[in-house]
Amino acid sequence: MRPIRRLLIANRGEIAVRVVRACRDLGIAPLAVYAPIDAGAPHVRLADDALPLSDDAPAASYLNGALLLDLARRAEADAIHPGYGFLAENPAFAAACEAAGITFVGPPSAVLARCGDKAAARSAAASAGVSVLxxxxxxxxxxxxxxxxxxxxxxxxxxxxxxxxxxxxxxxxxxxxxxxxxxxxxxxxxxxxxxxxxxxxLIERARHVEVQILADAAGVVVHLGERACSVQRRHQKLIEEAPAPDLSPELREALGRAAVAVARAIGYRNAGTIEFLVDRSGFYFIEVNARIQVEHPVTESVTGVDLVAAQLRLAGGERTPVRQDDVRWTGAALECRISAEDPHSGFLPSIGRIDGVVDPSGPGIRVDSGLWVGQQVLRHYDPLLAKVIASGPTREAAITRMGRALREFLISGVDTTIPFHLWALDQPEFVQGQYDIRFADAWNGGAAPPDAERLAVLAAAAWMFHRMATPALPTDGTAPRWVAAAREEGLR
Amino acid sequence: MIFEIEIGGRSQRVEVEPSSDGLVVRAPDGDLLVRLRPLAGSEWWRLDAGGRSVSVRLRERGAELLVTLGAARTAVGIRRALPVRSRRTGAAGGDLPIEVRAPMPGLVVDVPVAAGAVVAQGAAVAIVEAMKMQMEVPAPAAGRVEEIRVRPGQEVAGGQVLVVIRP
CATH class of the missing domain: 3.30.1490.20 (ATP-grasp fold, A domain)
Incomplete structure (x- = not known):
């Protein structure tokens, strides 16, 4: 193992941006790759260089391991960061990197294979004395x-x-x-x-709690505490937080110990997450996520450890950045995933062109975003657009800041999950920290604010007036409302 | 300009006139000074009305305007009020064929019914994949499959007709 100097980032969107930033902090040269549709994306602009891929389809672009490895070799990169999704947990790709002498930022291929076989991971956990379902x-x-x-x-x-x-x-x-x-x-x-x-x-009223771990080449494993991820829809996480609310100190410690035991049993290396379900009867191992996770920033907020930088250092042969006894947890942090989905129509994917964005910021707010004006949201890729992370000295303060940030965040062109998040932050169960994986099932489309109907009428009337009074510019043909109106008039 | 606005199943007539300070909206419950200013892109606006100031998302979907305020969304029907009544009201329903449409753009993975087959209400007539999620498109009513307009492997647009069912 040798320190990384030049890193190819085999991903797109907010996680590619996140990896570029970690590279900057460590003095590593970041190289981006991009499908045609992502040519104007922030990760392309922020990297030292960006290598084009010829097709948008994942199999031909961000999932094309042979092509990405070849690009890395030709660009003289000494390492590849796979982000999450795509090739992140693909043992064959990691093995190909190893064979080519290029550092894969993640666990070795043999460990990926062990974690990727969920049935094998379950038996490894059981052998380490951790309960499985x-x-x-x-x-x-x-x-x-x-x-x-x-x-x-x-x-x-x-x-x-x-x-x-x-x-x-x-x-x-x-x-x-x-x-x-x-x-x-x-x-x-x-x-x-x-x-x-x-x-x-299936456990009906369980909570999803996971533990972040870091493991170095010498086999030292430390855990950075847990995250609560019970706000889910179709098994996709929507909101995560650290620390997990309403968890006893004993249970928290037991989860940390269990996570370290599972990681040791599997021979884990680099950054990873051990997922558990928790209910009244105890906790059960579900799986190992052998990658950086979408929700890693909440752990970064409460521990002060840069997890992506830690991944790059560990891959370069360094020891774990902290010892277990030195890990300190301060305050609370939440993350809301902002996805291109329509929460008012069963969270169906929302497809379109982003034509306006206003990012939130201010005290306690971090935004990890891959959004850009002109972005085409396609059905090819994961719908995650951005993440808002709110932190504060208390959970209550973090929730207040999150509400402020979500109201500041304006995305025009596609539906997003923001209305759902605003609803969630208002629910008593959520505010009290007493929610389980069924929480999101109670989403009812959101309560209308007082006067909503009247405001909606006024907004619609004013909008229509502007629409009719403004000379129509040539459009792309998707919304020629005045044409429809004229036609309708002509038919009478 | 006079508009007919339909919201929550009720219809009302609203007159909008420009004024030096914005717009005057004359609704059945009184006149109000209203301002609507663009905030971001084509969809986000700031609405000032009656001492309230809120950010609102206005998105056109078909003939409706979707109005999002905070967590809640309301569909508003809006049209220029015309002196003559529309003839296209109260169209006959009856046993007309039902077009089952794709709920979103995507890839048809499977069409698990054959032409002529009898399907129950809620039975899957197509499976469409988008963003790595597969969704079953259910039959909105029981009936006989009259026509299949797509085949597996085909890309479809949102709202495209997949199959036709005669109840």
Whole structure:
């Protein structure tokens, strides 16, 4: 291992920007790559150099390991940071990097393979003395039907090669199983190129709590405490926070110890996350996320440790940046994921062109964003646009600041999850820190503010007046409202 | 200018006139001075009315205007009020074929029904994938599949007709 000097960032969006920033802090030269659609993206502008990819489709761009490795070699990069998603947990890609003498910023390929096989990771955790949920190994369709009964309904179908909540399907009864298996395999195949699935018992009112760990080449593992990630929709996290609210000091310590034990059992290296479900009966290991996670900034806020810089240092052969006894937790932090989804229509992906952005800032606010005016939001990629991280001396202060920031954040051109977040921050369960993974199910479209109907009428009337009174400029043909109006008049 | 505005199933007539200080909106419940200033891009505005000042997102969807205030969104129908009544009211429903449309742009992964098949209400007639998520498109009513207009592997636009069902 040798210190990294020149790093190719094999990703896009906010995480590519985040890695560029860590490079700047460490004096590493960052190199970006970009699909045609991302030519104007911030990670392209911020990097020392940016190498074009020929196609937007993930398989031909950010998922094309052979191409990215070749680009890295030709650009004389000595390391590749995969970000999250795409190639981040792909053992074959990590192995190819190793073979080419290029440092892969993440665990070694053998560790990725062990973590990526969710069934193997479960048994490793069990062998380390950590409880796991009842479940199966990888199963075929017929076997799944037989095993589901012994695991017990309701049951979750999960992708063996999965991660990030993709390919997870909830099944409440045997009749739903075949359809759900079909969809889960389809998603698993497209997202991870591996159609294998396994079953795991669902705990109905659990909390999702995960522990951040750092492990160096000497096998020293430290944990940086937990994050609560129970605000989820379709198994996708929406809000995360640190520390987890309403957790006893004993449980917090036990989770930290369990995470370190699992990491040691797997032989983990670099930064990673050990995920658990917590309910009244205790806590259960679910999986290892062998990558930097979307929600890493909340841990950075409360510990002061730069996790992406730590990844780069660990990959360069350095020791863990802190010793366990030196880790200190201060204050509280929340993260809201701002995604191009329509929370008022079942969180369907929202596609369009961003034509205006106002970023929030101010005391206690950090924005990690990949947004730019002119950005085309496509169906190809993950809908995450940006993250707002609010921190403060207390959880209450962080929540207040988050509300302020979300109201400042204006994104024009696509629907976003901001209305959902504003609703969530107002819910008594959330404010009191007493919520579980069912919390987001209560989303009802948001309560209208007093006078909302009258304000809506006034806004619509004023907007329509401006619209009619302004001479129409040539449009791209998507919203020629005056044409429709004229036509309608002509038909009468 | 006079507009017919429909909100929450009720319709009202509103007159808007320019004034030196903004717009005067004459609604059934009185006159009000209103200002609407652009904040960001084509969709974000600041609305000042009756001593309130709020940021509001206005997004056109089809014939409606979606008005987002904080967490809540309201659909508003708005049109120039015309002296003659529209003839296109109260169209006959009956047993017209139902066009099942794609809820979003995406890739058709599967069409698990055949032409002529009888489907129950809520049964999946197509599976569309976007942003790595697959969604089943359900039949809005029970009926016979009259026509299939897409095939697996095909890219579809949001609102594109996938299959036609006759109830």
């Amino acid at each position: 009842p479940g199966s190994g990888p199963v075929g369709d017929d076997e799944a039907v037989r095993q589901a009964t012994s695991v017990g309904f309701p049951v979750l179908i999960k992708a063996v090669g999965g991660g990030g909540g993709k390919g997870i399907h909830l099944v409440r009864s045997p009749e739903e199983l075949p359809g759900a298996l079909r969809r889960a395999r389809g998603e698993a195949q497209t997202a991870f190129a591996d159609p294998r699935v396994y079953l795991e018992r």
